[in-house]
Amino acid sequence: MMKHIFPTYAQYPMEIVSGHDWHLVDNQQKSYLDFTSGIGVCSFGYSNDKIEHSVLNQLGKIWHTSNLYPSQLQDDVANALCPEGMLAFFCNSGTEANEAAFKLARKATGKGKVLAFNNGFHGRTYGSMSLTGNPDIQAGFKPLVPEVQFADYNDPDALSAITDDLAAVILEVIQGEGGVVDGNGDWLKQVAAKCHEQGVLLIIDEVQTGIGRTGKKFAFQNFDLDPDIITCAKALGNGLPIGAMLGKKSLASAFGPGSHGTTFGGNKIALSSAKAVLEQLTPDFLKGVQKKSKAVFDALGKKVLPLSAVDSISGLGLMIGIHLNDSVKVADVISHLQQNGLLTLSAKHNTLRLLPPLVMSEADLLKGIDLITDTLANVDATVESSLI
Numbered sequence: 144m145m146k147h148i149f150p151t152y153a154q155y156p157m158e159i160v161s162g163h164d165w166h167l168v169d170n171q172q173k174s175y176l177d178f179t180s181g182i183g184v185c186s187f188g189y190s191n192d193k194i195e196h197s198v199l200n201q202l203g204k205i206w207h208t209s210n211l212y213p214s215q216l217q218d219d220v221a222n223a224l225c226p227e228g229m230l231a232f233f234c235n236s237g238t239e240a241n242e243a244a245f246k247l248a249r250k251a252t253g254k255g256k257v258l259a260f261n262n263g264f265h266g267r268t269y270g271s272m273s274l275t276g277n278p279d280i281q282a283g284f285k286p287l288v289p290e291v292q293f294a295d296y297n298d299p300d301a302l303s304a305i306t307d308d309l310a311a312v313i314l315e316v317i318q319g320e321g322g323v324v325d326g327n328g329d330w331l332k333q334v335a336a337k338c339h340e341q342g343v344l345l346i347i348d349e350v351q352t353g354i355g356r357t358g359k360k361f362a363f364q365n366f367d368l369d370p371d372i373i374t375c376a377k378a379l380g381n382g383l384p385i386g387a388m389l390g391k392k393s394l395a396s397a398f399g400p401g402s403h404g405t406t407f408g409g410n411k412i413a414l415s416s417a418k419a420v421l422e423q424l425t426p427d428f429l430k431g432v433q434k435k436s437k438a439v440f441d442a443l444g445k446k447v448l449p450l451s452a453v454d455s456i457s458g459l460g461l462m463i464g465i466h467l468n469d470s471v472k473v474a475d476v477i478s479h480l481q482q483n484g485l486l487t488l489s490a491k492h493n494t495l496r497l498l499p500p501l502v503m504s505e506a507d508l509l510k511g512i513d514l515i516t517d518t519l520a521n522v523d524a525t526v527e528s529s530l531i
């Protein structure tokens with residue numbers, strides 16, 4: 144369909160042309176229940192009045208001023224976003240947030256080595272791609288940024304790789320692109336403890352798991368961890384491009400004037416959206432996400448897990464992985480679901496990944512789970528009949 148665009152993405156046949164609440168409409172007027180939120184971006188759905196008002200209000204004032212001038216809006220959003228004792232650096236994406244984290248960690252510690260994990264995903268620019276433990280993503284782009292080491296996620300042996308010659312360890316609390324792999328809580332705590340003991344900075348990549356996705360503001364708060372640096376992006380602007388790197392105040396002197404920068408980062412339009420997102424991310428809202436999550440995981444356990452196409456289910460909050468066995472291809476399941484009016488995502492290892500808008504009603508969440516149940520049950524039946 145697109146003749147003037149690099150063929151970087153394998154695309155579905157339809158274009159999404161409008162949306163409301165948590166429903167999307169394509170160019171053939173077919174509507175879909177959305178279990179994708181873009182890719183974990185539009186957590187407040189497609190018609191959020193508070194975000195719209197905040198952005199429209201800012202559009203009428205000023206769009207861009209450069210970072211040569213202070214911005215009260217940046218300071219307010221940083222205050223709303225940062226855990227106690229942290230400062231923010233705003234950028235435009237997840238990969239940029241991780242680039243900033245990588246640079247800050249090296250500069251602050253004076254050390255070069257970083258430990259990352261197999262199946263982790265941190266982005267596509269050179270630094271963050273070099274931290275991404277997926278050979279398919281790195282293929283053809285070598286040489287990568289040197290001195291990045293990898294260990295197996297959730298592996299107790301990885302602890303021995305955390306030594307005092309590392310600048311940092313970077314990880315996701317739940318690996319998203321890597322297949323919705325749940326971090327083991329005890330292991331995560333041991334990693335954090337070893338980092339602190341060895342003087343190694345702990346960078347937690349919350350680009351996908353942050354901003355309420357797991358029922359907490361940040362996913363690490365489910366496990367009582369104490370990161371030195373946090374990166375976020377995706378859901379922070381509900382669709383406007385914004386990323387942020389948050390770091391402990393003790394790191395401030397390594398990121399002084401001239402050390403790092405960005406023209407668009409901290410842009411007032413993107414920030415006006417993030418402000419309205421964070422204002423709505425209240426403890427009550429997060430409790431609501433936890434309650435809906437419980438209903439969804441109950442339904443998944445009762446209806447989806449018993450199906451012969453399904454090996455296991457993972458995730459937390461409204462970040463969900465349904466691990467399909469080899470008899471079915473996740474791409475086929477996704478296109479069947481599209482025909483049945485439900486948009487879903489995949490992740491590595493034949494995983495059907497669900498990232499519905501956090502504002503979706505419990506009734507529609509359960510409706511989506513029923514569509515998945517029916518679709519996978521049909522796939523099951525086809526698999527069984529083809530065996531006969």
Ligand SMILES: *Cc1c(COP(=O)(O)O)cnc(C)c1O
Nearest residue numbers: 236237238264265266319350351
């Ligand atoms: C999506 C993602 C990124 C990259 O974010 P971009 O905005 O696409 O650059 C980094 N880390 C994680 C965990 C992600 O899910």
